[in-house]
Amino acid sequence: MTDASADRLELRNVTKAFPGVLANDRVSFRVRPGELHALLGENGAGKSTLVKMIYGVQHPDDGEIVVDGTPVRIASPRAARAMGIGMVFQHFSLFEPMTVLENIALGLDERLSASALEGRIRAVLARYGLSLDPHRTVSTLSVGERQRIEIVRALLLEPRLLIMDEPTSVLTPQEVAQLFETLRALAAGGCSVLYISHKLHEIRVLCDAATIMRGGKVVGTCVPAQETPRSMAEMMIGGSLKDVRKAAAKGFGPEKLVVDRLTLAGGGDFDVALRDVSFSVRAGEILGIAGVAGNGQNELMLALSGETPVANAGAVRLDGAPVGTLPIARRRRRGLAAVPEERNGHAAVPGFTLAENAVLTARYRKGMVRHGVILGAVARGYAEEVIARFGVRATGPQAMAGALSGGNLQKFIMGREVLQVPEVLVVSQPTWGVDAGAAAAIHQALVDLAARGSAIVVVSQDLDELLAISDSLAVINEGRLSPKRSVGEISRDEIGLLMGGVHGEHAGGENAAEREAERA
Numbered sequence: 267m268t269d270a271s272a273d274r275l276e277l278r279n280v281t282k283a284f285p286g287v288l289a290n291d292r293v294s295f296r297v298r299p300g301e302l303h304a305l306l307g308e309n310g311a312g313k314s315t316l317v318k319m320i321y322g323v324q325h326p327d328d329g330e331i332v333v334d335g336t337p338v339r340i341a342s343p344r345a346a347r348a349m350g351i352g353m354v355f356q357h358f359s360l361f362e363p364m365t366v367l368e369n370i371a372l373g374l375d376e377r378l379s380a381s382a383l384e385g386r387i388r389a390v391l392a393r394y395g396l397s398l399d400p401h402r403t404v405s406t407l408s409v410g411e412r413q414r415i416e417i418v419r420a421l422l423l424e425p426r427l428l429i430m431d432e433p434t435s436v437l438t439p440q441e442v443a444q445l446f447e448t449l450r451a452l453a454a455g456g457c458s459v460l461y462i463s464h465k466l467h468e469i470r471v472l473c474d475a476a477t478i479m480r481g482g483k484v485v486g487t488c489v490p491a492q493e494t495p496r497s498m499a500e501m502m503i504g505g506s507l508k509d510v511r512k513a514a515a516k517g518f519g520p521e522k523l524v525v526d527r528l529t530l531a532g533g534g535d536f537d538v539a540l541r542d543v544s545f546s547v548r549a550g551e552i553l554g555i556a557g558v559a560g561n562g563q564n565e566l567m568l569a570l571s572g573e574t575p576v577a578n579a580g581a582v583r584l585d586g587a588p589v590g591t592l593p594i595a596r597r598r599r600r601g602l603a604a605v606p607e608e609r610n611g612h613a614a615v616p617g618f619t620l621a622e623n624a625v626l627t628a629r630y631r632k633g634m635v636r637h638g639v640i641l642g643a644v645a646r647g648y649a650e651e652v653i654a655r656f657g658v659r660a661t662g663p664q665a666m667a668g669a670l671s672g673g674n675l676q677k678f679i680m681g682r683e684v685l686q687v688p689e690v691l692v693v694s695q696p697t698w699g700v701d702a703g704a705a706a707a708i709h710q711a712l713v714d715l716a717a718r719g720s721a722i723v724v725v726s727q728d729l730d731e732l733l734a735i736s737d738s739l740a741v742i743n744e745g746r747l748s749p750k751r752s753v754g755e756i757s758r759d760e761i762g763l764l765m766g767g768v769h770g771e772h773a774g775g776e777n778a779a780e781r782e783a784e785r786a
């Protein structure tokens with residue numbers, strides 16, 4: 267029996283410990299039916315652990331979870347779904363070669379014929395105004411469409427509580443708007459949403475209520491509409507948020523990184539190739555590359571880092587030397603460090619310790635190898651330094667990367683590269699999943715690194731981030747890069763137009779002049 271007047275969810279003193287960490291310490295709060303409820307907190311505050319217990323992935327050591335007025339034991343995700351609790355994870359579990367329909371069928375608890383399932387999927391899509399073709403193969407879909415599969419999978423259960431863990435970090439602004447419409451429609455129908463995000467401006471417009479956690483405890487609640495992103499960030503960190511300090515205007519040094527007419531053919535039907543991308547970054551300069559995800563950023567990152575070397579060596583030049591055909595390790599030895607967007611498997615190996623992850627990219631610059639042998643003590647020492655200087659919450663250099671909270675792993679990866687003081691640093695989404703306090707610290711570290719003479723390229727979807735730290739900006743759209751402009755000279759509106767692919771007179775700049783010259 268459900269009690270109609272009850273809260274949809276109530277947590278009573280829920281506690282959960284991992285070796286060496288009290289991840290949730292007597293957590294109590296309530297979520298009303300139809301409420302969009304944000305769970306806020308610094309990296310490692312215990313948010314993911316808490317929602318994993320509500321979804322039956324983990325189990326409390328102590329305390330009570332009450333659903334619709336009834337205390338429950340949630341043995342497994344299947345049991346959670348049977349109680350009307352759905353969850354959309356940050357990382358999708360989809361099989362790329364299979365269709366949308368096949369993927370949804372795999373995750374379903376009940377047996378349904380393909381046609382019955384398709385009918386149910388189409389009904390959900392129509393009800394929430396979502397577009398998704400059940401017969402498309404997953405490998406051809408954008409990130410936003412993939413997330414929609416997970417959402418549809420959860421909605422088919424007609425959930426009464428939907429949990430979302432950082433759902434917008436990989437979405438384009440249009441996809442975010444679409445997601446919010448879906449969530450509002452769900453809430454209007456009585457479904458409660460428990461929403462984890464570090465994007466505080468989004469929380470402000472979406473959520474009715476928020477619970478704030480720090481160090482595993484609930485430290486406050488608020489009504490997001492009555493707060494500012496800054497005030498919420500300050501509640502989370504329990505102190506004041508630091509602004510990025512930039513040194514007084516400085517001249518830049520010589521060109522460190524030059525990309526010269528880099529053109530890449532697209533791999534598949536939907537891959538965006540790079541078309542004639544040219545730019546340069548000088549010592550001391552931070553170049554921000556803005557753009558809606560999926561416009562060639564990944565291809566550019568792979569070509570710059572060396573993860574996919576290019577055919578023309580001269581298309582990427584480091585301190586004047588052609589490096590386009592060199593693989594990652596050889597570019598690193600010449601001083602080019604890169605942080606790819608994908609943490610797991612690309613930037614870090616979850617099953618390795620932090621010390622081992624330090625060896626992966628820092629072994630030469632930090633002297634961790636002698637006569638072909640890895641010096642374990644040096645690696646541990648460096649991992650310890652990264653942990654201390656970047657405020658990584660971890661039990662030590664022997665902690666497994668996979669045991670860190672998402673934001674703490676990101677802090678470790680950024681610290682590992684920045685503290686090597688590379689000649690050139692290329693990073694994608696430097697504050698992905700990182701809380702506001704840590705994001706400010708990462709921004710400051712990048713600005714300080716540039717002040718020491720490194721050349722930095724930052725690829726990000728977050729325009730505020732780029733405007734806060736960059737000296738110059740360029741916009742990538744459909745594989746083309748706009749001419750680079752000084753940050754003081756370009757308006758948000760212009761950037762927005764360039765992101766949408768509008769290349770007017772204004773946006774022409776040097777490249778337009780060059781194209782004219784070529785034509786002549």
Ligand SMILES: Nc1ncnc2c1ncn2[C@@H]1O[C@H](COP(=O)(O)OP(=O)(O)OP(=O)(O)O)[C@@H](O)[C@H]1O
Binds near residue numbers: 284287315316671672
């Ligand atoms: N499987 C695990 N083994 C050991 N420690 C863990 C495990 N999962 C989480 N922890 C620890 O529990 C604490 C809380 O982590 P949790 O992932 O819940 O934080 P979070 O608030 O979701 O952080 P983020 O915003 O970075 O995702 C962290 O100190 C983390 O290292």
